[in-house]
Amino acid sequence: MIKFINKTVFVISALIFLCAVCTEASGVKYIFVFIGDGMSAASESAASRFLYGQDNKLVWHSFPVRTFVTTWSLSSYKGEYKKDNFDADKGYDISAAGDKPYPYLFSPQAEKYFEKSEATDSAAAGSAISTGQKFFNGSVCLNNNNPVKNIIDIIKENGGFNTALVTTTLFYHATPASFSSHNKSRDNYRQIAEEILSKTKPELIFGSNDFFYLREFSQDNGYYLADSSDIGKPRVFDDTADKKIFINLNNYSVPAVRNEWNEPDFIYEENNIKFKDMILLSAGLLLDKKKKFFIMAEQSQIDSANHENNYVKMLASVFELNEGVKALVTLINSGKTDMNWNNTLVIVTADHATGFLRFDKILGRGQLPKKNIILGKNILKRNESISYKTTKHTNELVGCYAAGADSELFYKYIGKLYKNKNIINNTDIFNVLRETVSNK
Numbered sequence: 215m216i217k218f219i220n221k222t223v224f225v226i227s228a229l230i231f232l233c234a235v236c237t238e239a240s241g242v243k244y245i246f247v248f249i250g251d252g253m254s255a256a257s258e259s260a261a262s263r264f265l266y267g268q269d270n271k272l273v274w275h276s277f278p279v280r281t282f283v284t285t286w287s288l289s290s291y292k293g294e295y296k297k298d299n300f301d302a303d304k305g306y307d308i309s310a311a312g313d314k315p316y317p318y319l320f321s322p323q324a325e326k327y328f329e330k331s332e333a334t335d336s337a338a339a340g341s342a343i344s345t346g347q348k349f350f351n352g353s354v355c356l357n358n359n360n361p362v363k364n365i366i367d368i369i370k371e372n373g374g375f376n377t378a379l380v381t382t383t384l385f386y387h388a389t390p391a392s393f394s395s396h397n398k399s400r401d402n403y404r405q406i407a408e409e410i411l412s413k414t415k416p417e418l419i420f421g422s423n424d425f426f427y428l429r430e431f432s433q434d435n436g437y438y439l440a441d442s443s444d445i446g447k448p449r450v451f452d453d454t455a456d457k458k459i460f461i462n463l464n465n466y467s468v469p470a471v472r473n474e475w476n477e478p479d480f481i482y483e484e485n486n487i488k489f490k491d492m493i494l495l496s497a498g499l500l501l502d503k504k505k506k507f508f509i510m511a512e513q514s515q516i517d518s519a520n521h522e523n524n525y526v527k528m529l530a531s532v533f534e535l536n537e538g539v540k541a542l543v544t545l546i547n548s549g550k551t552d553m554n555w556n557n558t559l560v561i562v563t564a565d566h567a568t569g570f571l572r573f574d575k576i577l578g579r580g581q582l583p584k585k586n587i588i589l590g591k592n593i594l595k596r597n598e599s600i601s602y603k604t605t606k607h608t609n610e611l612v613g614c615y616a617a618g619a620d621s622e623l624f625y626k627y628i629g630k631l632y633k634n635k636n637i638i639n640n641t642d643i644f645n646v647l648r649e650t651v652s653n654k
């Protein structure tokens with residue numbers, strides 16, 4: 215039986231994070247929201263086992279706040295939804311689906327529930343996290359043609375914080391879009407991109423871009439434009455402290471995975487950028503602006519790998535996210551910047567689960583399934599140690615982890631939706647963020 219709360223880890227991490235907090239009054243200056251797109255609890259377990267030989271060893275598993283999140287959207291809600299009076303079981307039926315996700319809990323009844331349940335998409339889930347409201351799939355912060363304020367809108371109104379979107383995919387893709395635009399469809403890429411660059415105008419955008427005209431469009435809207443393949447060159451970011459920055463991500467892919475002698479090993483393409491480089495550069499550029507900031511940072515390929523039922527690519531993608539969060543935690547602990555656990559809030563979560571990954575046997579450190587079967591559309595196969603039951607999203611609970619200043623705000627919401635259960639609604643992440651950015 216896997217224990218979600220390892221007491222030793224809990225005590226040590228509580229000491230590391232909480233002692234720092236109690237020495238000074240809380241005042242959040244720096245906020246990081248990491249989203250592993252499509253990162254099911256099983257994806258986290260698979261990566262943790264591959265890297266460390268056991269569950270719950272990824273860097274966020276030592277954060278003091280560890281809870282599970284319901285991800286359902288209005289498209290998956292079974293009934294007529296009213297914002298202030300809804301039945302949580304019609305979004306996620308805890309009696310059928312369980313109070314923990316697989317692999318912490320397995321029941322044939324829950325498996326049947328997930329097979330039958332509709333699931334959210336990234337637009338509705340991202341919008342719920344960013345606005346505190348539920349949406350139909352495909353909608354980006356828009357309900358009945360009414361734009362709903364997201365956390366970046368609120369920050370812009372209140373002032374005080376710079377904002378940044380960092381993603382390993384298109385900067386106008388569903389997840390970053392749901393923090394920075396309002397549209398009836400996530401597929402309206404041009405409209406979304408133009409809204410981000412000309413209206414929302416976060417101080418930093420770091421993501422890929424398939425529309426060539428947006429390069430000039432970004433400059434016309436006051437952005438300093440750089441390509442990520444040029445960031446190692448001298449003077450690329452000299453004199454940008456007073457400018458908005460758009461870094462066009464043009465050299466990113468997740469590493470290949472090798473497991474010689476059962477040693478996990480990741481091989482990057484030459485001259486490619488890593489997610490951790492993106493995080494450290496983004497934090498550095500915003501710290502240079504000498505102002506409080508909010509960063510939404512997404513690792514997107516976890517979702518696409520799970521859609522492809524590509525276990526190995528999923529491991530590499532979760533590894534990338536883990537490396538990014540680890541690099542940030544190391545930087546905060548180093549004391550080399552203004553960031554510390556009194557003034558920095560770090561949240562790691564997933565927008566939804568993808569792939570319905572199940573383990574037929576437990577793989578140890580550095581072990582991969584005998585065959586890496588990449589499945590075609592709707593062709594569901596098994597191999598000797600893992601199986602994917604779908605190429606789509608599922609309504610399973612996902613993880614949410616928080617450390618640092620104001621992370622204790624999560625305790626207001628844990629166990630509220632489902633009494634005494636270690637579960638929050640994805641809209642509660644917004645509630646925490648709103649309180650954090652508003653009360654200072």
Ligand SMILES: [Zn+2]
Nearest residue numbers: 252517521568
């Ligand atoms: Zn997806």
